Amino acid sequence: MLTELAVANLGVIEQLNLVLGPGMTVLTGETGAGKTLVVTAVELLLGGRADPALVRSGAAEAVVEGRFLQRGEGGEQGEEVVLRRVVPAEGRARAYLDGQLASAATLEERGRELVDLHGQHSQQSLLRRAHQRALLDRFGRVDLAPLMQARAALAGLERRRVELGGDERSRAREIELCRYQLAELDAAGLDDPGEEESLRFEEAVLSDAAAGRDAARQASLALGSDGPVGAELARINASLENRPFLEGPHGRILNLAEEVADLAVELRRAAESINEDPVRLAEVRQRRELLVDLRRKYGDTLAEVMEFHRDLAARLEELEDFDRLARDLDGEHGRCVAAVADTGAVVGAARRHAAPALGREVTAHMRELAMNRAEVRVVVGEDPGDEVDILLAANSGAPSLPLTSAASGGELARIMLALRLVTSAGPPVLVFDEVDAGIGGQVAQTVGRALSRLTPEHQVLVVTHLPQVAACADHQVSISKHDDGFSVTVVAETLEGEDRIVELSRMLSGSPASQSARLHALELLEASKR
DSSP, X not given: OEEEEEEXXXXXXXXXXXXXXXXXEEEXXXXXXXXXXXXHHHHHHXXXXXXXXXXXXXXXXEXXXXXXXXXXXXXXXXXXXXXEEEEESSXXXXXXXXXXXXXXXXXXXXXXXXXXXXXXXXXXXXXXXXXXXXXXXXXXXXXXXXXXXXXHHHHHHHHHHHHHOSSHHHHHHHHXXXXXXXXXXXXXXXXXXXXXXXXXHHHHHHHTHHHHHHHHXXXXXXXXXXXXXXXXXXXXXXXXXXXXXXXXXXXXXXHHHHHXXXXXXXXXXXXXXXXXXXXXXXHHHHHHHHHHHHHHHHOSSHHHHHHHHHHHHXXXXXXXXHHHHHHHHHHXXXXXXXXXXXHHHHHHHHHHHHHHHHHHHHHHHHHHTTOTTOEEEEEEOSTTOOOEXXXXXXXXXXXXXXXXXXXXXXXXXXXXHHHHHHHOOSXXXXXXXXXXXXXXXXXXXXXXXXXXXXXXXXXXXXXXXXXXXXXXXXXXXXXEEEEOSSOEEEEEEEEOTHXXXXXXXXXXXXXXXXXXHHHHHHXXXXXXXX
8 A cells, every 4th residue: 555655846746745545545636736747756656767857947856755555464564665766857867665776677666566557657567468468367267376387397397408418519528527627536535624624733743843842852851850840849849848837838839749740741752752754744735735726626615625526426427327317308308398288278278268258347347437339359379378468449340459559548547447347456556547538427427436446455546537536535635736926836635524525516617616516516425425
């Protein structure tokens, strides 16, 4: 649902804020007051063409913002979506989605899920073949799941065939490369992902062997009983003996002396275990260089290199066994193609079965909407019937033509209204501009009632000049233009009670004070309630 629309510096609109509710809302007002600019603002939010000529004279840029509230599962309140479009007088237009910069294409894609715009505008979902097909599928309750599954299986299999290998020459090149890489990895004999860390420690020991051995030997001698540290501890121990009041410190000195003696032994053994081995040091360094080179080629870590090794072996086996795998894939490919054809035939038959009924029902509704001689046909192409075209013969004897060339903006809006009445499909917000073009009287009331019948499933926003249509709405917003001789401002006012009766009277007679028009306005409102 569109909960709020804010427009600034768009055409004659300096500042306009519309707070909208559920149900059907009509925008009414004098010709040129700015009603269609509101529809233009919505069109900009849907990625429509940003023409700098739309910017209000003297303003740097026009800004349009729309706040939408999506319905969650089960009908509860869902997430909020904010679309924003900025059109500068000079330079490129900007688009924003939920406060983040976005492209106009992204705005259009997101907007299609939220709003459908019907009238003389570029954002006409009805003109897109995919939308026409979706309407037919919804009307005919066509089960697309088996066809979608079969197509997905076929697409996956074709990707698998491409991955297996293309022509014989490219396979031969890949086999040669795989064998070379596999030989290099086999020769490396990788079996421990932590080998690099082990080698790093070993290299540190070997490269410092002589100095490390001497350091350990000197430390052992210094800590031994004949060394300065050991001798000093012995002297301190002797000076504390047989003194009861120093028994605690004396015990700790004894423990320290024992610990130092153990440490001296450990250092002596470490010195004896360290051997200079320049041959092993060279081997370790060479091995580390090899592992670095392998990581540079095949993975960031040794674990990734080892995984690449396993995958490479499997790939080589696959390539060398290509003929058998290709035969298996060809057989499976044939079965997938047959499944797509079979499920497509079922879908095509269902679409062709539903197409005449959809055409008849839409035609019947169109005759209620003052298109008495019009006839709609729905044509379905060859299986699976993805090529669906809604054709219109606007008058008796006229050929059935695609909607792009057969229908005006007002006729398109009424055709879409008829389709909505039949299928109730589409985004949550429906905007109709010029749906009432060329009609009046009883037919206008029929159009108004038809629009209001969409409200259980949609929020409906209608620009109208007809009081019969306006009286059927849940909410009415008056758009008025004020010119003080220096500048023009546009004001939007939600009408209720007496104000709404006055506006309907103006629409009926041009005179808001007319008593007869007032009575007629009251009759229209009472009739719409019934």
